[in-house]
Amino acid sequence: MSTYIIRRASVLGEQVADLLLEDGRITAVGTDLDAPEGATEVDAEGLVALPGLVDLHTHLREPGREDAETVRTGTRAAARGGFTCVHAMANTEPVADTAGVVEQVWRLGREHGYCDVQPVGAVTIGLAGERLAELGAMADSAARVRVFSDDGKCVWDPVLMRRALEYVKAFDGVVAQHAQEPRLTVDAQMNEGPLSGELGLAGWPAVAEEAIVARDVLLAEHVGSRLHVCHLSTRGSVELVRWAKSRGIDVTAEVTPHHLLLTDDLVRSYDPIYKVNPPLRSADDVAAVREGLADGTIDIVATDHAPHPMEDKDCEWGAAAFGMIGLETALSIVQQTMVDTGALTWARVAEVMSANPARIGRVSEHGRPLAAGEPAHVVLYDPAARRVVEPRDTASLSRNTPYAGRELPGRVVATFLHGRPTVLGGTLVEEAHA
Structure with missing residues (x-):
């Protein structure tokens, strides 16, 4: 070498x-x-000089949606953003809900990746929220999956969520929850508030996220298992995670770069580029997630890199797909919102973008100190x-x-x-x- x-x-x-x-x-x-x-x-x-960045929340789309992204192109973007490891989410086609599919993604990473690729396994079969997927088989596979998520959908059934939390304890896994109560977000298009009424777009209430966060931290405490909250976006969610940690509950949380910078006021343009799940929130919510990241309530920054082909975004707002790309800009956004404002040092950036995500995702070869x-x-x-x-x-x-x-x-x-x-x-x- x-x-x-x-x-x-x-x-x-x-x-x-x-x-x-x-x-x-x-x-x-x-x-x-x-x-x-x-x-x-x-x-x-x-x-x-920073340790290579680790993203706990990347959508690489392969297999099945190679028109939007592939393991090769997504990891090239990751490398340009400073990432040396990404966790590939399970909402592919077919869904990564079996040992065979997660091993396929893992092998694609080894063959074509510009960074290490660690697959995330689905919690439920087909992301349908009805039956648990092959959690143990995925954990025992060559990919050694330790993070399980139905991201893009919420594990809304509390009984199923409890069972998942119990199951992953056997191999030190973690359930990464997309916190969205589906019955409170039917047809939701943007953050619920005065602006959603003014624009005539169905509102997405903060309580839809917060209700699931509250439920799941209590379930994690009851079961004694690890819970990770994906793309936390509201002041109430920050306060709930802070409360849970004060009780010693084993919960971690992430915030995306776009929720650190962008607000729902951008939706005034009706430009679908700003349509994302969870939605861009208020300036008060942005301030709260910055505070939460600074004081350690929020453990990591994760990109939720969500690539879409042009036709899925270049259309009217209601028909557009949710999601934004973000691997190549993540470190710049963290610098602008957290470092240049004095909220984080570069040493803390190394924690929230490398050491902590590596620890949560159990990728022991990453997130290490820059030492001999x-x-x-x-x-x-x-x-x-x-x-x-x-x-x-x-x-x-x-x-x-x-x-x-x-x-x-x-x-x-x-x-x-x-x-x-x-x-x-x-x-x-x-x-x-x-």
Whole structure:
């Protein structure tokens, strides 16, 4: 394997050091390190070095919707965003509800991925919410699934949710809940409030999310199991998770970059690019999720990267699909909303975008410190750069970014996976794959 020496990087935005990457590991960290013969030197002066990012919530669409995304294109986008591992959600066609399908996704990642791909298994067969899927078989498969989610749909039946929580305890799994009471969101189109009435769009009440969060933290406490709350978006949900943690309930939660930045006021445009599940919320909710991330109530940032072909978004609001892409812009949004505002340090960014998601997803080779002996998953990031988002420039097959034309801070300059560059000089290394 190639040897790389990264020179003068600001490790976690703190001390300046060199990092030597050999045989897939970080073998030395220090100042003025001697370069082994044949080593490639990378000038990282002015760049922040972070452990490779881990996304707990990515939609890669393959198998079945290769018109929207594939494992190859989605992981190329992930690498450009600084990610070295993504968790691929189960709502594929066919659904990833058997050992065979999760192993297919896992093998596609190994063959074509520009980052490691860890499949997420469905909680219920076909995401139908009626019968538990093959949780144990998926956990015992080559993919070693530890995260189970019907994301895109809620496990709304409390008896079924309890059984799932009980089942995953046997192999240290976690149920990642899409918190949405379906009977409170029939035909819902946007955040419920004065604006939804003004625009004539069916409202999506915050209580639809909060009711499921409240129920599930109590179920997790009763069963003694791990619960993860996907794409938390309301002030009430933050308060519920904070309360649950104060009781010692084993619950973790995520927030998406778009819920850290965007508000429901953007829906005034009726542009379906802003149609997402859960919906963009009020400015007060945005403030609350930022506070929750800053104080540790919310454990991680997860992208909920949801690619769609143009015809599913370039239509009237009511007919449009829910979802936004976000792998390539996630770190910039976190910088803008949390770092540049003083709410998070770069060391804390490493926690919420690498160490914590790796721990929740049980991917032990990721989220590790930038220290000698650790796996060489590294991202070099230029926080001083500025860029205007151009959808045509994305590595994703889809173009449904809500940030088109926006100027964002920061740029990923290099991503190293197992000591090999997948991105170098801001450009994909074309022959790179996991």
